[in-house]
Amino acid sequence: MKLGRLIGGLRETFSGERAAEQSRGVDDALLFRAAENAERAAETALSASQAAGASAAQQRTLLDAAVDAVKLLFSRAREARTSLAAARESLEQIRLTALNAGLEGARLGDPAGKPLVLVAEDVRSHAGRALGALERHGALFDQMDKDRDKLREQVESAQARTADVARDILQLQAVQRDVSTALGDVSARVKHITRTDPESARIVAEAADHARALLDALTALSARPQNKSLLGSLGPTLGPLIELIRDQYRDESDESP
């Protein structure tokens, strides 16, 4: 059975006695590919950490801007407090003026001073309400001061952490550069030792992958009921492959002493 011999031959190639001597070329190709993959992965990791470093730098810039914004908030709050104090002072003065106007009205007597007393009372009442509103504003400013202090602490903490992250990323980049260099060296040595050119190594590794996949599929198929008819249906497809492998082994046998 041609297919049975093919499966047996493939098994022998990958795991049997002939593996040691005949699959060395495949191992070399796989080793070469693994080294290349590792080198590529190291370069990808380095690119990723460089991108992370750029993001960290950007984040740091944003946090610096946030710190500046918080400082600006403090400055604005001081200005607002100053104008609030001026408004309070003016309202206190208005209230005093109203008290004196009421006193003057009282001194004029009733009914001559009555209108003045009433206007003074009205002004005093409005000034009192405005002062109450300013007191509430003052309380809000006090709360905002506390919130701003908290915000400043949090932003400064985030800033410090971002600086730590940026430093760690720089260290990571240095290590990854070393890894890339080392893996490049490994690839060069593998190429030198195996004397494999990259294109051939790639083709051999791919052929080995396909052969392993074929072996696994045929093994699974041979375990199914009615495997003979199933395997037989693959004859037209696998026939040329079997012929190619047979010719290959025949050539090797002819060459061997």
Add this chain to the structure above:
Amino acid sequence: MGSGAGMIVSVRGEPRFLPALVVHSVHARPRLSAVPGSPLALAWVAGKVVPVARLGEAGPHLVVCLSGGEVVGLWGVEVLDTGFFQKSEHGVEHAGQPVAPLDVALEIEKALEASA
């Protein structure tokens, strides 16, 4: 009963009535300068130096009054209201409560005695 013209002040937490003819003016609490050897202080009020007697611990206003023909400031008080108030048996009524008049001369005397 007629109405009493003047102001209601809070002295040591109690409301007292000051007749309008006794009060000259009301001011914010000024900076006071101590007078060595005297319980009175001096304040610069509306361009004049005014002797000031301390009536209480705290209060936002200085009330300038006429007492015995002299101008004197009362410090440590708070003006609550001004205008016309219903006269009552013991003084006037304010916010439904009887308010006794404030004897300025007596208060100044007490202030002088307290620091003696």
